Amino acid sequence: MSLESTGILLVSFEVIQSIAPLIVFFTLFQILFLKLPLSQLIRLYTGLAFTAFGMILFLHGVNNGFLPAGTQIGEFFGESKKGFLIPVGFVLGLLATLAEPSVRVLCYQVEESSNGYIRSNLMLYTLSFAVAILAAISMAKIIYRIPFLYIIVPGYLFVLILLWLCDKDFVGIAFDAGGAVTGPMAVSFLMSMAVGVATAYEGADPVADGFGLIAMIALAPIIFVMLLGVYIRFNGGQKNVQ
Template identity: 40%
Template sequence: MQDVKDTIKEVVYAILPITLVVIILQFTIIWLPIEMFLQFLVGVVFVSIGLILFLLGVHIGLLPVGKMVGSALPKTKKLWVILFFGFLLGFVVTVAEPDVRVLATQIDLVSNGEISSNILIYSVALGVGIFVALAMLRIIFNIKIIHILILGYGVAFLLAAFTPDNFIPISFDAGGVTTGPMTVPFILALGVGVASVLKGKASASDSFGLVALASIGPILAVLILGVIFG
């Protein structure tokens, strides 16, 4: 019951400020048609209910399962199993990420279908999956995250020199949307599970940085798409 109360408070604190701002603007500057303003209020209610249910599902289901999967993988003592399922989980959870689908739909719209939503979604998911697998390698072999970040962004800036200009902002937006409410909790829980088994609970902080690494993958994937389509 306490989790439910905390989740409701979290959603209210997140949505209330923007709702108040729009209400103030409505009666001072913008004066939207009454039908549109009522649609906004109904949308706020639906979004609030949806976020509460979604976050409860994350805390009840995704986080425990992600940690359990992460704890089970190292016990196989097979590197390829850890890397394969790290890649697979990173891929499928990104395909399910709502933020990625919103971005893909908007890009499909503004590009008049030149960049289809499906191509973008699966390219971004592929990039996340590959870098989640690399993050597993980092935990296993104790590789410093700074080295991977420098290499990853170095390649990104190199690819940007050969990519059409319109793909560059899309690529960095793609990196941002993968840090959404579906991907981040699962990937962090997965990393905590792997690190806690391989290095003990005291070193579970090694799991942090997975999101930073995972966000590089979509950037590189979209830049490569730009090189191909460009």
């Protein structure tokens, strides 16, 4: 059996192992309480099957595509193109967030729930720019050996200040956005790139310097969305923010 086939089988087993308890729980709930009609059950189980199949394809693609690609890009720039690391981190952070499905879902939900008060495009560009800035800072952290605590602690102290100044409509959105941007695109591509940079960069430690990127990316939208909320609050709370 080929290594590729073994990889698919292993991923398939992991996905089935993960979602099987949810299916069992839903089935018991259906038998005891919901009692949905057969036609609706068929649609639900068909959706679960497609979900499982999609997860298998995605995780197999991550293992064979995104992770190696991110690592190779990081090692290339870490070895020979150190001066480009910060702008490359910015660009890749921007593109990864624009491509992140969970970010787009969040942006659509924000616009719908706010009745157009907060436009989805504004949220998308704010989150993308925020992640790009923190991804660039993460590259600078590796290059200049800046301790992780020197970035993350002041960042969250700044968040505590913004909590008092921000329009309250934006507080919950900001913290949810922190989870949305740390989806599969950021975790699989940007984190592997950071580890690759730290592995190849002379004097850097892959464990101490390569990790922490996801925590910084999660912090980015919290700060920038709250800054947007501060602007809205002190700009008269203008409606239909675009």
